Amino acid sequence: MNALGPDATVGILGGGQLGRMLALAAARLGFKCHVLCPDPRSPAFDVVRRVTEADYADIAALDRFVADVDVVTYEFENVPAETAMFLSARKPVLPDPKVLAITQDRLVEKEFVNGLGIATAKFAPVDSADGLTAALAAIGQPAVLKTRRFGYDGKGQMILRDGADPAAFEHLGGQPQILEAFVPFEREISVVAARGSDGAIECFDVTENEHQDHILKTSHVPAAVTPAVAVQARRIAETIAEAFGYVGVLAVEMFVVRDGGGHAVLVNEIAPRVHNSGHWTIDGASVSQFEQHIRAVAGLPLAKPIRRGRIEMINLLGAEVEDYRGWLTKPDTAVHLYGKTGIRPGRKMGHVTRVFPEP
Template sequence: MTSLRPGCTIGILGGGQLARMLAKAGARLGLCAHVYSPVADDPAFEVCAARTIAAFEDETALAEFAAAVDVVTYEFENVPSQTAAFLEAHSLVRPNPRVLALTQDRLTEKNFVRGLGIETAPFDNVESVEMLAAAVSRLGLPAILKTRRFGYDGKGQIMLREGADLSAAFEQLGRAPCVLEGFVPFAREVSVVAARGADGAFRGYDVCENVHEHHILALTVAPARISPQTAAAAVEMARKIAEAADYVGVIAVEMFVVEEAGGELLVVNEIAPRVHNSGHWTLDGAVTSQFEQHMRAVAGWPLGSTRRHGARVEMRNLIGEQVDEWPDLLAEEGACLHLYGKKETRPGRKMGHVTRVFEGRD
């Protein structure tokens, strides 16, 4: 098991806010960050020790990057598979890139989860309008048609309701390979943010509850309003997934909670092989932030305490023009403001977040 020393360099693919917060968390532990991104004004470039501005397909730049760092990690799951393969041949990559292949394709991911005996939404593979029609007749409507690859924040998906024009929907998604997901009548959405160390140790944060608006995470509250048994089962699912993938780093598993007569049923929605927006509350609300936890894991170091501060922690995203509330948030007693340093405000763009830690008894 490779273990780094302070002063070593962790290479990060991607330069967005996740890379920015990873770089800062690494610096806290005496680790240098080398950020690799094709976008020159990316937020992470402002807080890192070394930078490469190059395309992910630029093998000369990738080789230099791999030679300059002690381990490579990434802030997003859509790292091109060739990039990942090239880096793995030249450097240690954590988490191992096999998990990218797994999570880049919704069909592969769902089959993997099912293979572990974990529930997912009912789904069918869709490669043609005929297959879509067959899937609809099997799963019923409403259902959600999603491209198998490159979807995020609601992009690449269409809700199909009674009477929908299936052909038009498939056309709208560019006739790309899709999955149709049956409707899950969930009571709430939760996620498990957890980490697995290079030594196989596993630690989950409190399961948190998420509210999405327009398919983008708006609010996370920790802990989630679920029974302790359900919470333990959720963390156990994340552990199973991480172990099966021989995962090293922070992983997030999004789940639906369905209320049934017999109790709460957990249905896995999505796996993110990286630090996750629903774990941002740990920056102010836990002993070890998810960013430090990821850097610890990737460095081959012991995982830190996931203990929560306060009785309840709330994290709200600042999306698009919501960031203009910054003067009020700065002035609000006890609010912890985080701004990502993005040069341009755009609708739907994550510009920052604010955390509130509430004391008092549960």
């Protein structure tokens, strides 16, 4: 692919805060953005030149959208396969939609990861209440039952402890599910990696993530892991990016577990997009995950990221955003508000990044 010229338009599917931060990074590189999203109150709509407020299956709208852009990318992984196919017949869609087919389904994703020789929690498919009983016998307890598709922020999953009720299958809607062994992790980490159209890969430093009610609350960088774990985590992200022939930014969420005298790293899930655990890169690194993604899909060279210090990124969830004035007065703190109207518990309203000098 040829690099986009200075006046090119990047099409973004999805208008949440990730789309908004992608568009801001694109603007810095001189690109225009056109965002397609069904929600009229999309945070990304506020910062771009053109918007299409339409459903992802609205062919007439997709047709107008794709005619206006030079490349299409996305900020979320649940873009319908037919939408991606329609668009990719007309303009480059990056990363390649075949990645979506794998990452939209937790079972297919885990099989793909294991196929690369990378470990995950033990898992089994569950297609019925009887199937759940069989899977529980095979996997043991505690275990985590998840819908194969459309889960996020812990939605569509439940922990099953001793004496688990096979009715859990119905509680999750009776749709295809996966049962995973509960991982007694020491910590959760992620690697945000960018792969350019030339095949070059740049990883950001390994990030440690703390969740609150299954929603990311805080990220710390560098993660408190051994050098061996950090090397292994990066290698896992690179192997996955390479296997996909990926162009853009992806994030790999991982569990670190004690293993004999050392540690093992298990992949939890892959996000084929910029990721909340990479927000710190806007203020805490020489190049952000958003700029790396735009560089990659625009056919431009990636930058080598240099971290600026010890980092703490805190999500402002729900009513926590009301404290933003307090954050504004703190030194070394960057405040990001997503412009969302309507506070709901757990809703990602903004984040702050604190950068401290490293000893």
